[in-house]
Structures are given as C-alpha cells and as structure tokens.
Amino acid sequence: MLIEWGVLLRPDKQGSPRYASQELLPRLGRLARGEDPELPGRLRLAAHLCGDDCLRAINGDIQHIKELQKVLGFRRMQLNPTKANQASGWKAVEAAANLRKLSEAMPELELILQVNEETQELFRLLFKGDVPPPANLVVLLDASCGLGLAPTSWSPPEGVRRFGFAGGLGPSTVLPQLEAMSRACEANYKDAVVWIDMETHIRSKDSGRDIFDLSLVRVVAQKVAESGWLLKSNL
Numbered sequence: 001m002l003i004e005w006g007v008l009l010r011p012d013k014q015g016s017p018r019y020a021s022q023e024l025l026p027r028l029g030r031l032a033r034g035e036d037p038e039l040p041g042r043l044r045l046a047a048h049l050c051g052d053d054c055l056r057a058i059n060g061d062i063q064h065i066k067e068l069q070k071v072l073g074f075r076r077m078q079l080n081p082t083k084a085n086q087a088s089g090w091k092a093v094e095a096a097a098n099l100r101k102l103s104e105a106m107p108e109l110e111l112i113l114q115v116n117e118e119t120q121e122l123f124r125l126l127f128k129g130d131v132p133p134p135a136n137l138v139v140l141l142d143a144s145c146g147l148g149l150a151p152t153s154w155s156p157p158e159g160v161r162r163f164g165f166a167g168g169l170g171p172s173t174v175l176p177q178l179e180a181m182s183r184a185c186e187a188n189y190k191d192a193v194v195w196i197d198m199e200t201h202i203r204s205k206d207s208g209r210d211i212f213d214l215s216l217v218r219v220v221a222q223k224v225a226e227s228g229w230l231l232k233s234n235l
Contacts, residue, residue, distance in 0.1 A: 003221065004044045006199070007072060010051035010086065017210040018199075025071055032073030046076040046112070054079055054087035060098030062105045069109065078112040078140060081119060088118070096125035103134035112164070115139045115157065127160060140197055142166035148200025150177065154184040162193045170201025171219040178229055 007028060008019050015021035020028060030036040031043040047068060049057055056064045058081050065077070081087045081095070099122075103111055111134070115123050127133045139160055143151045150168025154177075157163055165181055178196070185192060202220065204213040224230065 002044065003217075004046050004076070004195075006046050006048045006078070006197070007074070008048045008050060009053045009068065010049075011053060012051060012086075018203075018212075029071050029073045032075075045072060045074040046078060047072055047074040048078040048080060049087075050080050050085035051087055054081050054085065055090065057102060058087070058090045058095045058098060060101055062102055065102060065106065065109075069106075074109075076110040076112060078114060080114045081122070082114065082116065083118065092121040092125055095122055096129075099126065099137065100131075100134055103137050107136055109136065111137045113137065113139050115141050116143050123157075127157070138162040138164075140164040140166055142197070144168070148198075154181045156185050156189050156192065161189075161191060164195040164197050166197035168201065169196055169198040171216055171223065173201070174198075174220050175223055175227055175229065178224070 007025075010019060013019040014025075027036070028043070028045060031039055032045040034040075034042040053064075053068065057077075057079055068074075069077075079099075081090060099111065099113070113119060113123060113126070123139065126137060127139075139157055141155070141157065141163060142165075143149075144167045148168055150173065154165055165177075169177055174196070181194070181196070185194065198220070202213055202216040203210055204216065205211070
C-alpha cells in the first residue's frame with residue numbers, strides 16, 4: 001500500500017488549519033528528498049494548489065511552480081481551480097494552453113486536475129480535443145470540490161487510464177466506497193491506475209482546533225490492509 005501525503009498550498013492561508021506554515025514547508029521538502037537526519041527514507045508528497053498558487057499555475061507561471069517544487073520536493077501536483085478554493089475567474093481555452101506548456105516544461109512532475117462541474121470545460125479541452133492530453137496529466141474526480149461529500153455514484157472518466165476518486169472517504173466509509181468504485185470500473189477500466197483521496201474525514205477537533213489526525217489515517221490503512229481488498233480488487 002502506497003500512501004501519499006498532500007500539502008495544501010495557498011499563500012493567504014499558510015499556517016492556518018489545513019495549511020502548513022511557511023516555516024514547516026522546507027522541513028517537509030527535506031523529508032521528501034530524504035535529507036532529514038531524523039527520518040530515514042523519503043516522504044511521498046503531492047502539492048495541492050489552491051488560491052493564488054493555483055491561479056499562477058493556470059496562468060502559466062512555470063517559474064513559480066519550479067520554485068515551489070524546489071522547496072517541497074513534490075512528485076505530483078494537484079490543481080484545484082474552483083470558487084471553493086478561491087481560484088476561479090480563469091478562461092478554459094487559455095488555461096488549457098498554459099497547462100500543456102507547464103506539463104511540457106516539467107515532464108518529471110505529474111499534474112492532477114481536479115474535475116468537477118466547474119472544471120468540465122477545461123477537462124474537455126485537455127482530454128477530449130483533437131490534441132492528445134499530456135502524458136503527465138491525470139485527473140481527480142471530486143464533485144464536492146474538496147468539501148468531503150460523497151457522490152451518489154462513482155463515474156470513471158471516459159478514456160482516461162489514470163485517475164483518482166475523492167469525496168466523503170474516511171474510516172467508516174472507505175471499504176464500502178472502494179467496493180462501489182471497483183464495480184464502477186469493472187467493465188472498462190481493469191487496466192486503469194486508480195487512487196483515492198481523503199481529507200475532511202481524517203481530521204478531528206482538539207481543544208476546538210481542526211487538526212489532521214494520524215490515528216484516523218492509521219485506522220483507514222489498517223482497515224484496507226486487513227480486508228484483503230487490495231489483493232482481490234480489479235483496481
């Protein structure tokens with residue numbers, strides 16, 4: 001089982017709940033690169049861009065993204081260009097062209113587009129047009145835009161072979177939802193690479209503070225491992 005740790009990036013929120021402080025980011029980068037003497041090995045990180053950081057990526061600021069990667073050492077980067085993430089107002093045609101340029105300029109980086117109602121046109125331009133999508137561009141299906149709400153059903157993206165599912169996942173829901181995802185993918189997606197993403201339901205309150213709860217992460221990992229689901233699933 002591979003676990004990737006997402007780091008939310010939004011300049012006006014760094015240091016508040018859910019967003020690592022500016023002081024913590026370099027430490028996370030050292031952990032990602034295997035340069036921290038207190039923890040051997042490497043931490044698998046993905047940057048999740050919101051707000052101005054996301055808009056700068058959408059607007060084609062390649063240098064800014066390279067600087068973020070230099071600090072954090074992430075291997076994947078998710079773009080959340082939605083109103084809920086304070087990253088709206090872009091034009092789909094220009095955004096698609098800019099993301100193609102970003103993908104080409106950083107081929108070692110996997111870019112993840114959060115797909116929902118707001119980003120459908122951008123998704124269509126990148127994945128359904130005459131020009132094939134960049135090889136390092138994949139999608140996360142999250143209809144709730146990061147609000148932690150499960151969809152009524154899971155629908156794989158047509159023609160895409162590498163994608164993730166998000167929405168309402170946590171200790172009490174992960175196993176039945178994995179079974180539902182497997183059924184949705186059974187007919188035409190047995191060769192797909194699929195991951196799941198969760199945030200809201202692996203957090204808890206500590207003295208009124210909203211915190212990331214590693215004990216809940218352990219519960220999810222243990223349930224998935226003990227269920228044998230990874231061995232029997234088609235995903």
